[in-house]
Amino acid sequence: xxxxxxxxxxxxxxxxxxxxxxxxxxxxxxxxxxxxxxxxxxxxxxxxxxxxxxxxxxxxxxxxxxxxxxxxxxxxxxxxxxxxxxxxxxxxxxxxxxxxxxxxxxxxxxxxxxxxxxxxxxxxxxxxxxxxxxxxxxxxxxxxxxxxxxxxxxxxxxxxxxxxxxxxxxxxxxxxxxxxxxxxxxxxxxxxxxxxxxxxxxxxxxxxxxxxxxxxxxxxxxxxxxxxxxxxxxxxxxxxxxxxxxxxxxxxxxxxxxxxxxxxxxxxxxxxxxxxxxxxxxxxxxxxxxxxxxxxxxxxxxxxxxxxxxxxxxxxxxxxxxxxxxxxxxxxxxxxxxxxxxxxxxxxxxxxxxxxxxxxxxxxxxxxxxxxxxxxxxxxxxxxxxxxxxxxxxxxxxxxxxxxxxxxxxxxxxxxxxxxxxxxxxxxxxxxxxxxxxxxxxxxxxxxxxxxxxxxxxxxxxxxxxxxxxxxxxxxxxxxxxxxxxxxxxxxxxxxxxxxxxxxxxxxxxxxxxxxxxxxxxxxxxxxxxxxxxxxxxxxxxxxxxxxxxxxxxxxxxxxxxxxxxxxxxxxxxxxxxxxxxxxxxxxxxxxxxxxxxxxxxxxxxxxxxxxxxxxxxxxxxxxxxx
Amino acid sequence: xxxxxxxxxxxxxxxxxxxxxxxxxxxxxxxxxxxxxxxxxxxxxxxxxxxxxxxxxxxxxxxxxxxxxxxxxxxxxxxxxxxxxxxxxxxxxxxxxx
Numbered sequence: 001x002x003x004x005x006x007x008x009x010x011x012x013x014x015x016x017x018x019x020x021x022x023x024x025x026x027x028x029x030x031x032x033x034x035x036x037x038x039x040x041x042x043x044x045x046x047x048x049x050x051x052x053x054x055x056x057x058x059x060x061x062x063x064x065x066x067x068x069x070x071x072x073x074x075x076x077x078x079x080x081x082x083x084x085x086x087x088x089x090x091x092x093x094x095x096x097x098x099x100x101x102x103x104x105x106x107x108x109x110x111x112x113x114x115x116x117x118x119x120x121x122x123x124x125x126x127x128x129x130x131x132x133x134x135x136x137x138x139x140x141x142x143x144x145x146x147x148x149x150x151x152x153x154x155x156x157x158x159x160x161x162x163x164x165x166x167x168x169x170x171x172x173x174x175x176x177x178x179x180x181x182x183x184x185x186x187x188x189x190x191x192x193x194x195x196x197x198x199x200x201x202x203x204x205x206x207x208x209x210x211x212x213x214x215x216x217x218x219x220x221x222x223x224x225x226x227x228x229x230x231x232x233x234x235x236x237x238x239x240x241x242x243x244x245x246x247x248x249x250x251x252x253x254x255x256x257x258x259x260x261x262x263x264x265x266x267x268x269x270x271x272x273x274x275x276x277x278x279x280x281x282x283x284x285x286x287x288x289x290x291x292x293x294x295x296x297x298x299x300x301x302x303x304x305x306x307x308x309x310x311x312x313x314x315x316x317x318x319x320x321x322x323x324x325x326x327x328x329x330x331x332x333x334x335x336x337x338x339x340x341x342x343x344x345x346x347x348x349x350x351x352x353x354x355x356x357x358x359x360x361x362x363x364x365x366x367x368x369x370x371x372x373x374x375x376x377x378x379x380x381x382x383x384x385x386x387x388x389x390x391x392x393x394x395x396x397x398x399x400x401x402x403x404x405x406x407x408x409x410x411x412x413x414x415x416x417x418x419x420x421x422x423x424x425x426x427x428x429x430x431x432x433x434x435x436x437x438x439x440x441x442x443x444x445x446x447x448x449x450x451x452x453x454x455x456x457x458x459x460x461x462x463x464x465x466x467x468x469x470x471x472x473x474x475x476x477x478x479x480x481x482x483x484x485x486x487x488x489x490x491x492x493x494x495x496x497x498x499x500x501x502x503x504x505x506x507x508x509x510x511x512x513x514x515x516x517x518x519x520x521x522x523x524x525x526x527x528x529x530x531x532x533x534x535x536x537x538x539x540x541x542x543x544x545x546x547x548x549x550x551x552x553x554x555x556x557x558x559x560x561x562x563x564x565x566x567x568x569x570x571x572x573x574x575x576x577x578x579x580x581x582x583x584x585x586x587x588x589x590x591x592x593x594x595x596x597x598x599x600x601x602x603x604x605x606x607x608x609x610x611x612x613x614x615x616x617x618x619x620x621x622x623x624x625x626x627x
Numbered sequence: 628x629x630x631x632x633x634x635x636x637x638x639x640x641x642x643x644x645x646x647x648x649x650x651x652x653x654x655x656x657x658x659x660x661x662x663x664x665x666x667x668x669x670x671x672x673x674x675x676x677x678x679x680x681x682x683x684x685x686x687x688x689x690x691x692x693x694x695x696x697x698x699x700x701x702x703x704x705x706x707x708x709x710x711x712x713x714x715x716x717x718x719x720x721x722x723x724x725x
Contacts, residue, residue, distance in 0.1 A: 068675040073668070105704050108677050192667070195674040216703070221687070224705075228698060230691035322707045326692035329709075437664060437712045438696055439672060442705040 009050070009058035010175045011092045013083060015116065016100035017109055018066035019443040021128040023047075024313070025100055025158035026063040027452045029168075036459055038594060039090070044079045045356070053172035062094070068108060070115055071189050075361055084119055085187065095179045096171075097123045103133035103140065103155065104217070104444065106210060110202035113149060115190060120183040123151045124174065126167060130155035132446070139211035148205045159449035220315075220444040227319050237323050240316075241342055244307045248346040252299040259299070263292030281484055290476030293532065293584065294469040297349050301464055302457055304343045304350040308357060309456045311339075313448030317357065318440050325438050331419040332426025333370075334363035335438060341367065341418065344374035348585045352592050353464065366425050368592060369602055370418040372585050373578065375411045378533040382576050383410055385537050389557035390569040406573075413577050417609065471587035479531045479583065495543065502527035516575065516611060517568040517618035530583045533576065567621035571614040578610035641684065641699070642714035648686045650720040652678060652701075657715040669715060677701045678716055 016022040026034075030049025039046045047063040064083055065076035072078035079088070086093030099116055101109030106127075113125055127133070127140065146153040154170045157163030190198065227233050267284040274280040311317045321335030328335050336358045344351030351371045358364040384407075391403045481501070488499040497503060506524030513523050521543045529536030541556045544563075560569070580586060580603045590599040621627065638653040655673055657666040664672070678684075678701055687705065688698040696709045 069671070071671065073672075107702055108675070108704065111675075190671075192670050192674060195671060196679060199674065199677070199679045213703075220705075224688060224698070228688040230689070234691050318707065322688075322696060322698060323691060325696050325707075325709070326690050437669070437672070437709060439676060439706065439708045439712060441676065442698060442707055 009060050010095045010179070011060045011062070012096045012098055012171065013094035014061065014063045014098050014100055015080060015084060015112075016066060017068055017102075017112060017441075019315075019441055020066070020100045020102045020109060021158050022066060022100040023063060024449055024452045025126070025128055025156060025164070026061065027455045028158045028164050028449075030061055032455055032458060034455075034459065036463055039079055039088075044076050046079075053168055053175055055172050055176070057172060057175040059171065059175060060092070062091070068112065069190065069195075070119075070187060074359065076359060084116065084121070085185065086121075094121060096174055097121050098126050098171075099123060100126045100128050102443075103127040103130045104136060104138060104213075106206055107199070107202060110149075110205060111195075111198045113151070114198045114201060115187070117149070117151065118185070118187040120181050120185040120187075122174070122179050122182055124170065125149060125151055125153045127153060127155045128158055129446075131157045131160065131163070132444075133213075136213045136215045136217060137211075138213045141209045145205065145209040148209060159447075159452065217444050223445055224319070224442075227316070228322065233319075233323055237320055240311075240320070241338075244304075244339075245342060245345065247303050247307065248300055248343055248350070252303050252346070255299040256296050259296045260292060263288055263295070267292075278484075278487070282480070285484070286477045286480035290473045290480070293476050294465070294472045297347065297584070298461060298464070300343075300347050301350040301353060302461060304346075304354055305457055305460045306453070308339060308354055309453045310448055312357065313446070313453065315443045315445045318442045321438075321440060322442070329438065332422045333367060333419075334358050334360065335440075337363065337367040340371060341374055344371040344376060347376050347378065348372045348374065348582070349588050352585070352588045353460070355592065365593065365598065366422050368589055368598070369425060369605075370422045372580065372582065372589075372602065372606065373414050373418040373421065375414040375577070376533070376582075378582065379410075379576055381534040381537050383407060383573065385557055386560070386569050386573050389561040390564075390566055410573065410577055413574075417578065421605070421609075471591060472584045475583035475587055476531055479528055483528045497524065497528070497539070497543065515618075516614040517565070517571040517622075518575075518614075519564070519568070521563075522568075522572060526581065529581050532584065533581050536581070565622075566626040567618050570621050570626070571618035574617040575610050575614040578606050578613055580606040580610075638717045638719045640714040641686075641697075641716040641718045642710040642712070644686055644718065644720075646686050646689045646694070646697070648684075648718070648720065649723050650684055650718045652680055652682045652684055653717045653719045654680060655715055656717055669712065673712075673715065676706050677704055678706075684716075684718055 014022050014026055026047065026049065029051050033051070034047060034049035037046050038044065044065060049061050049063075051059050051061055053059060062083065064080040067077045067080045070077075070081045070084060072081040082088040083091050083094065084097060097116055097119070099109070099113050101113070113123070116123055125145070127142075130140075133140065140155075142153050142155070152170060152174075154167050156167045227236060267288045270288060271280060271284050274283060308317075311320070317336065317339075320338070323335075324338050325335035328337055333341075337355070339357060340351045340354040342351075343354050348371050351374065352368050355364045355367045355371070358367060387403050387406050391406050394402050396402055396405065479502075482505065483497055483500050483502045485501055486499060488496045503524045505527055507520060509523045509526075510518075510520045518526075521540065525536050525539035525543050528539040537556065540560070544556065544559050564572075586599050586603060589602050590596060593599070641648075641652075644650075655670055655678065657670045657673075659666045682701050685700045686697050687700050690696045694710075696707050697713060698705055698707045699713070
């Protein structure tokens with residue numbers, strides 16, 4: 001596409017306070033033509049997109065992390081500061097700063113505009129959500145505001161079709177002009193005195209250019225009376241969480257089953273077509289099941305993010321964090337951590353991705369660290385297999401099922417250990433980082449824009465498939481390799497896996513795992529079990545040479561009941577509460593934290609906990625006569 | 628740098644006020660060591676969120692556990708914060724506007 005004037009694309013940057021509708025505006029302006037990546041060296045997300053103004057100027061638009069000032073108090077805000085100041089080597093200095101403000105709530109935004117003016121770059125103020133402001137009778141004298149600020153002012157409604165026409169027209173004019181820096185950069189961090197002066201100046205400008213709302217936002221206040229009520233608010237939050245939990249757990253299930261049986265069928269078809277041998281095994285068990293094990297997470301990820309995007313855009317997320325802050329804060333977690341942790345009951349992969357709702361890096365890391373301790377659905381097949389084989393189906397006190405009680409205990413142990421680990425992490429390891437106080441603006445409730453939510457979902461799905469998918473796939477191929485090589489010698493008896501590298505590793509681990517009561521069969525099954533926890537069930541079946549795949553679970557249970565002691569079974573159950581038995585989760589942690597270090601820390605601490613807990617369980621059980 | 632607090636005006640920390648409290652911000656008084664943040668940093672953040680001397684303030688809601696955190700209306704924005712941080716905001720009560 002050629003530009004009308006031949007000027008190479010301009011670089012515009014969106015800056016604004018949280019809740020100014022900046023991301024909705026970015027989505028409205030760039031649509032699906034956006035690229036989400038990380039800034040080099042940090043885990044801050046870089047969102048950039050291309051757009052064309054009505055007369056054909058190409059504009060590179062970058063959506064900078066929301067901030068109240070340029071002081072840079074977190075890695076996200078440092079990015080905003082450095083890009084605005086043109087300090088970031090990897091980023092072109094913006095030709096124009098578009099400062100986005102919520103038109104219904106200008107006080108804080110105008111102070112930011114006054115600070116941005118000191119940078120000396122061309123600046124335009126975008127009064128977003130102007131429709132809501134007009135409905136509430138807020139009259140803004142745009143000419144006066146522009147004159148007071150010494151910068152152009154334009155209005156927009158990001159969530160309406162056609163709501164950005166005026167903005168695009170003004171961007172067009174500015175892109176055609178010279179866009180020379182308007183002055184020297186005199187910015188330096190503001191002192192508290194300067195902050196006060198800037199706020200008073202902003203208040204003076206508002207008094208001069210903005211009429212008081214004829215109708216204050218009584219809707220949000222009334223809704224809050226219910227949603228923040230100490231009793232009703234908590235019940236509603238529980239209801240919302242219950243529906244979300246159900247959705248992630250149950251609604252995703254049919255689609256996931258469909259996907260995995262689809263890939264199974266594809267694998268079986270390939271099996272029939274290809275000649276028996278290594279290539280056949282690689283395509284079926286390495287490639288196809290590897291791709292399948294990536295795609296199978298998509299339904300859960302989409303459902304989790306659908307809820308998150310809707311709750312965020314509605315304005316409910318801040319309320320939920322308000323209600324949960326005290327409970328989560330006691331364990332050293334942020335109020336917003338409960339959504340990722342709840343999602344982790346279904347699967348830690350969407351849970352870890354969902355930690356993006358937590359702005360602060362330290363809070364986010366703590367949440368990522370403990371998310372895999374939540375009892376994910378992949379543990380259920382392992383738990384049910386061992387429980388049904390070893391725990392008698394008796395009723396306690398006439399009405400409590402002992403098996404159910406054990407299951408509940410395993411869930412409770414996961415939750416308690418997650419809270420414990422985050423408490424320890426906060427008080428002993430992440431102390432050097434300042435705990436950011438819980439201070440959060442509660443935005444007015446608004447209806448989400450479906451287009452914006454759809455773009456958000458699409459972006460998340462793409463990120464997952466591109467970034468995590470490649471790593472997960474690589475891990476799956478590695479695990480296939482370990483379980484398949486070397487091939488059994490001619491005429492060998494027993495399952496092929498017993499001759500593989502996985503078996504050798506299992507054998508090598510055997511002396512280490514013997515003190516927790518694991519025999520060599522368990523040690524060997526744990527290696528392919530790294531692909532996903534439930535794979536261990538099938539792997540045990542393979543090791544004990546039981547035919548019949550997944551349907552053989554009951555049969556496997558009977559065999560195990562005959563071969564293992566109760567102490568061994570209990571130790572394995574406890575092992576599964578803690579052990580980092582999931583390569584995909586580890587790959588996800590590596591991707592989301594951007595470092596091998598945090599992956600190694602998670603792997604290490606979970607392994608240590610698993611070993612210690614299984615060791616204690618085994619020996620206590622033996623001492624009590626269950627050996 | 629906190630403003631000196633004249634002793635004549637009766638004031639109290641916002642962190643000790645009850646739900647429904649209405650008044651104005653008298654001063655910000657941030658003590659070093661009482662919070663997770665250095666005093667200067669906390670003062671900056673409070674100012675950036677609009678907690679400035681003279682601003683109209685009202686406590687709208689309290690958290691369900693231990694009446695913490697609190698949701699506060701400052702001029703026309705609503706901010707949630709913990710009582711610990713709200714201790715730095717000194718307020719004078721006023722009669723509710725009609």
